[in-house]
Amino acid sequence: MDPVRNPYAPGAGQRPPELAGRDRELEQFEVTLERVAAGRPERSMVLSGLRGVGKTVLLNALRGQAVNRVWGTGKVEARPDQSIRLPLAQAVHAAVREVAHRHRDPDRVDGVAGVVKSFAQRTGLPDRRGLRWIPPVDVVATKGRADSGDLELDLIELFSDVGSLARDLSVGVALFVDEMQDIPTAELGALCGAAHEMSQQGAPVLLVGAGLPHLPTVLAASKSYAERLFRYVAVDRLPREMADRAWRVPAAEEGVDFEPGALDLLYEMTDGYPYFVQAYGKVTWDAAVGSPIRSDDVRAGAPEAEAELAVGFFGARFERxxxxxxxxxxxxxxxxxxxxxxxxxxxxxxxxxxxxxxxxxxxxxxxxxxxxxxxxxxxxxxxxxxxxxxx
Missing domain, CATH: 1.10.10.10 (Winged helix-like DNA-binding domain superfamily/Winged helix DNA-binding domain)
Incomplete structure (x- = not known):
């Protein structure tokens, strides 16, 4: 069939045309956003699971929900052996920028921007290019606020001021952290401590993390109360019904359907892992000659999917x-x-x-x-x- 009309989208963090099997998490987060904006207590969220199950896709979808509710948002991707201070400064600056233009008191906005700037300058850390990042705002850095050098204390002061600015607009601030298990233990403990303080204050600040299956254990090792601080969501492979939905809904929009046997074979080959669902769906579409897609089409496309996974998904990791x-x-x-x-x-x-x-x-x-x-x-x-x- 026409490859231009192929609806499937295998890719790292790339949202599939049908985000199947994640309705419950999206609905829960919608409630969380409403509760926090209304000043009611609510826990932040942590997503954990194997690679290829769609954690980053779900993390981005949750951020999209916050954006739709005109919250301030920022995103961080943690890296091994790299301090989180500078990426957090950039993420918080992005979140403030999203809400600041709607605020009616420019002096108050400038005051919070000054705190963000003092926090960013206090990091004293270069980015990956060796450059030192300073928020591009024409305000004076606020001395004595979020600039002590103690990351937990600085984050508490920073989050408090940023959350207060968002509360003026009856919204909140949400920070999304991918590969959270790669944050150094001491800094992860500081981040948890700041999130805990925001929860106690009832500040409209949410922290949403995503990482590998051992992330809950890593968090518990950084702060003893981390197991109660977050709502933990295990992101797993799709059950059969949801995998079928991921294949059939996008195809139906193009006027194409699947024979039951083709879906049986696809699920057997993919085990319902979302990345594999998209990869095999894509090559099966290209191999098919018409609707409905048949088992023979799945078999014809499978070697190409296996070859691509062997190089890009498995092989690249093994070579590292x-x-x-x-x-x-x-x-x-x-x-x-x-x-x-x-x-x-x-x-x-x-x-x-x-x-x-x-x-x-x-x-x-x-x-x-x-x-x-x-x-x-x-x-x-x-x-x-x-x-x-x-x-």
Missing amino acids: ATPAERDYLTAMADLGADQVPTAEVADHLDRRPQSLSPARDGLIKKGLIYAAERGSVAFTVPHFGTFLRSR
């Missing part, structure tokens, strides 16, 4: 690993279970467990595996073990 780390990954795949005890990996490689700690830690830092439970590890990418066994 060092030789020692690749041995560790291959041993995990050979053992075959979803969760693998680290002692069994050591036995399989005929090594002492302590000698494998650098490889394991390097893989965790690169986001290829995570500590599923004490003494065990698991892949962050679905079907990664199957890919490695097929090599």
Whole structure:
């Protein structure tokens, strides 16, 4: 069929034409926005799950809901071994800019902008290009406010002032943090502490994070009360009904349907993982000659999907690993279970467990595996073990 009309959209963080299976999370967040804007207490939210399940897509969809309610929003993507201070300064500045132009008191706006500027200047950290970022606002930095150098104290003062500005407009401020597990532990604790204080104050400030399955454990390690601070949402693969919806609704808009057998085969190949749903949907559409799409079309397109995933989804990640780390990954795949005890990996490689700690830690830092439970590890990418066994 016409590839120009192909409705499917596999891509990192790219919203699919039909965001199936996430209605409950979207409805819950809509209630959260209303409650916070009305001054009622509500917890912030954390999304966790494997790669390819649509966490970033859902995070962006939640941000879109906040934008539709004319909230101030900003987004951060955390990176390993990088301080969160400068990205947070940029995100808060973006959020203030979204609400400031509607405020009737320019002096009050300038006062808050001065606090944002003092916080940004106090970071003293260059961005990835080696440049020092300062908010492009023509105001004097407010001395003695959000500039102590203590990140938690500075964030509390910054969030308090920014939230107060938003409250004047009966809205709020929401900050969205992707790859949240990569924030250094001390800074993550400071961020949780500031969010906790905002909750106690009833300030209209929300923190929405997304990360790998062990993110709740990382948060609990940074602050003991983090398990009560957030509403945790496990983002998983789509059940059969929702996967069918992700395939059929976009196709129906183009006047195309699927035979039941084709949907059976697609779900068998993808296990309902959203990234795979889009990848296989796209190649199946291109292979089909007409409506309804048949099982033979799915089989015809499958090798192309497998080849693309082998290079872009699986292979690119495997290539990032060092030789020692690749041995560790291959041993995990050979053992075959979803969760693998680290002692069994050591036995399989005929090594002492302590000698494998650098490889394991390097893989965790690169986001290829995570500590599923004490003494065990698991892949962050679905079907990664199957890919490695097929090599």
